[in-house]
Amino acid sequence: MSVTLLRVEAVNLANSVFDTEDLSTRRGGSLMLLRAVEDIEKNYKDDLERISTGASIGLFKVTGKVAPDAVVMKLRKFLTAHPLYRHGTFVIDWVDATGDFRVASESVIAANRWQQMESLSFSGQNLGASADGVCNVDEIRPASTTTTVKGKKGVPVSQSIAQRKTFGVDNKRTFYAKLLDPEGKSQHFRQIEFTMDFDDLANHPHDNFHPKTLEGKIAVFYVDGNKFGGIARDCKDPRELGKWDEYLKGQRKALLARLINRAISQEAKERWQTRNGALRLETLLWGGDELIFAVPGWCGLEVADEFFKHAEDMRYPPEDGKSLTHACGLVFCHHQAPISSISALAKALAEKGKDAAKNANSLHWMVLESFDHAGGNLDAFLARRFPVRQDGASVVAWQTMGLDSDAVAKLNDHLPTLKEKLPRSTIIRIVRMMAEGAHLASGGTSPHPLLKRSYQQIDEAIRTDDSFTELWKALHPLNADWTLDPTLSDLSAWVKLIELWDYCTGEAPAIPRGVATNAANRGAQ
Numbered sequence: 001m002s003v004t005l006l007r008v009e010a011v012n013l014a015n016s017v018f019d020t021e022d023l024s025t026r027r028g029g030s031l032m033l034l035r036a037v038e039d040i041e042k043n044y045k046d047d048l049e050r051i052s053t054g055a056s057i058g059l060f061k062v063t064g065k066v067a068p069d070a071v072v073m074k075l076r077k078f079l080t081a082h083p084l085y086r087h088g089t090f091v092i093d094w095v096d097a098t099g100d101f102r103v104a105s106e107s108v109i110a111a112n113r114w115q116q117m118e119s120l121s122f123s124g125q126n127l128g129a130s131a132d133g134v135c136n137v138d139e140i141r142p143a144s145t146t147t148t149v150k151g152k153k154g155v156p157v158s159q160s161i162a163q164r165k166t167f168g169v170d171n172k173r174t175f176y177a178k179l180l181d182p183e184g185k186s187q188h189f190r191q192i193e194f195t196m197d198f199d200d201l202a203n204h205p206h207d208n209f210h211p212k213t214l215e216g217k218i219a220v221f222y223v224d225g226n227k228f229g230g231i232a233r234d235c236k237d238p239r240e241l242g243k244w245d246e247y248l249k250g251q252r253k254a255l256l257a258r259l260i261n262r263a264i265s266q267e268a269k270e271r272w273q274t275r276n277g278a279l280r281l282e283t284l285l286w287g288g289d290e291l292i293f294a295v296p297g298w299c300g301l302e303v304a305d306e307f308f309k310h311a312e313d314m315r316y317p318p319e320d321g322k323s324l325t326h327a328c329g330l331v332f333c334h335h336q337a338p339i340s341s342i343s344a345l346a347k348a349l350a351e352k353g354k355d356a357a358k359n360a361n362s363l364h365w366m367v368l369e370s371f372d373h374a375g376g377n378l379d380a381f382l383a384r385r386f387p388v389r390q391d392g393a394s395v396v397a398w399q400t401m402g403l404d405s406d407a408v409a410k411l412n413d414h415l416p417t418l419k420e421k422l423p424r425s426t427i428i429r430i431v432r433m434m435a436e437g438a439h440l441a442s443g444g445t446s447p448h449p450l451l452k453r454s455y456q457q458i459d460e461a462i463r464t465d466d467s468f469t470e471l472w473k474a475l476h477p478l479n480a481d482w483t484l485d486p487t488l489s490d491l492s493a494w495v496k497l498i499e500l501w502d503y504c505t506g507e508a509p510a511i512p513r514g515v516a517t518n519a520a521n522r523g524a525q
Contacts, residue, residue, distance in 0.1 A: 055287020
């Protein structure tokens with residue numbers, strides 16, 4: 001039976017969503033694309049039947065009541081006339097699925113790509129000459145109106161920025177409420193207030209919670225499903241693809257509800273809420289198999305732990321299918337760091353997990369001080385920090401620095417209380433000696449006496465504490481038990497422990513600012 005597929009996709013996101021560091025504008029652009037696909041589904045039910053929809057993509061079956069070309073013209077007219085959607089760039093194509101549905105799906109995607117290549121990479125709406133000069137927010141488009149920027153009023157901006165920023169501010173709270181309670185049957189999610197910018201998200205913690213070293217820091221958490229695209233491509237008909245689409249959406253909604261319920265719980269509210277009760281959570285990317293959340297730095301590992309707990313039972317088909325896994329990236333940085341670069345870095349870190357294993361949950365992470373940035377080559381960045389080599393290979397490599405779900409859980413469960421026992425300065429000394437090649441006795445192959453004494457100090461401090469031995473084994477790249485025999489294979493475990501020390505929220509003596517960073521610049525942190 002012949003089926004006509006129509007696919008609409010928002011493209012060139014760099015010029016319609018990620019073209020500014022202004023958080024509300026980026027949020028507005030992302031919500032704009034999500035809402036556009038939803039409105040197409042809602043407003044054109046006579047012409048289209050939904051097969052699957054993502055954050056900026058909709059795949060539909062044409063009902064046949066109107067010719068496919070006429071439906072395309074309707075959609076284009078709707079999008080270009082809309083005061084908000086006209087600032088995005090969309091491609092719309094249709095194909096006849098007379099044979100294999102999978103071939104037709106790939107064909108309509110190829111048609112979208114071809115149309116994208118032939119089109120402008122930006123929206124030409126409201127780009128006329130302006131006496132107000134250049135937009136003060138994106139610094140690219142001509143300014144043609146004004147908007148309020150935090151601390152300033154009446155700032156000249158482009159129509160695109162003004163529309164997206166207003167939409168992002170107005171729809172922050174309603175996004176969560178509509179997603180988690182679309183029928184409006186409960187006030188649970190509709191009464192929650194959220195922080196509107198990174199300054200409020202990352203600063204002014206409660207009096208009873210004092211992460212002094214973390215104030216002003218955020219954590220950006222990126223999630224990408226392993227082989228999710230392959231599952232969609234293997235669907236043999238619209239019904240199969242629709243079922244996969246609904247399953248994935250249900251899982252993502254359940255995750256978001258889990259995070260919000262965790263944040264408003266009595267146990268966690270001092271970490272997750274401002275003094276005024278606003279939730280410290282920002283969703284930077286939503287839909288499909290990719291997600292990005294931003295939270296205070298002191299909640300970053302908690303988000304990762306909650307995610308892995310949610311994802312541990314994910315399988316498809318739900319009854320007897322294979323386990324679904326994810327590659328995650330987590331960046332800790334200053335709240336004024338460019339969010340575009342930080343998001344890209346989190347994604348690049350997740351790719352390290354995909355390179356290592358595509359059948360396991362993984363987390364790769366990085367702590368950035370001030371505005372330090374890893375640059376485009378993560379391997380070179382790691383080599384600069386830890387130049388010690390063994391048999392021509394780096395002792396600290398991405399595959400040894402990754403965390404699995406068990407390691408994340410044990411960091412959150414055990415490290416906050418272990419801080420009271422473990423001598424932090426001793427751990428820093430161990431890391432420095434190993435990373436700088438000073439771990440061996442002069443002229444020999446046996447461990448340096450100071451290094452052996454440092455291990456003994458750790459052992460005396462924990463006194464066979466089961467929580468430390470469990471944490472050590474989870475952090476060690478070889479899953480090795482704790483021993484008093486120092487080896488270079490221990491270095492990655494020590495690095496994880498000391499760099500993530502502050503980010504496992506609990507009271508701990510502050511390390512003097514610059515000590516860890518200076519050590520890293522010499523080859524250790």
